[in-house]
Amino acid sequence: MNKGMFLDRDGVINEVLSNRVTFVNNPSDLYLLDGVEEAIKLFNDMGFGVFIVTNQGGIGLGYMKEDVLRSIHEKMKADLAEFGAVIDDIAYCPHKPHADCPCRKPKPKMIIDLAKKHKINLTASYMAGDRKPDIEAGKQAGTKTILLGARDASATGADRYFPDLLIFAKWLKSRC
Incomplete structure (x- = not known):
């Protein structure tokens, strides 16, 4: 069996709610x-499979189409590839928030x-x-959980917190 690094997208990989972009609804917003x-x-060099797991309720709400989301993800992978960084696979939930679908975080289906x-x-x-639903999904899936950003780590139940x-990657590398 292999080890995986499951990453949320918005706020972990790319800017969101910043001075430049509110939401990523087009490749030019990434x-x-x-x-x-x-x-x-x-992570790649440490032997982790790297996966994106992202709620994309903008599709269900009509702000974006799935083909545009695919274009956003292709741009993200291309931008990362310029530095030799590889995303192995991407899972997303296209449903509206509060739709009670089985794939939307905090449920663990995308990870599993x-x-x-x-x-x-x-x-x-x-x-x-960077949010509690990410941590809850990881816990339910059985992974170790890492909270990133400026939120209160104790409120999420994350195993560890990093800015x-x-x-986080440098800390993990120092432990391998």
């Missing part, structure tokens, strides 16, 4: 956060489905996100 390329490359598809050992894996993805 701005990678500082250090993300290096962090993902470190990717783990089955890629033969990932969830207990050797991590879920990193950003690169600091």
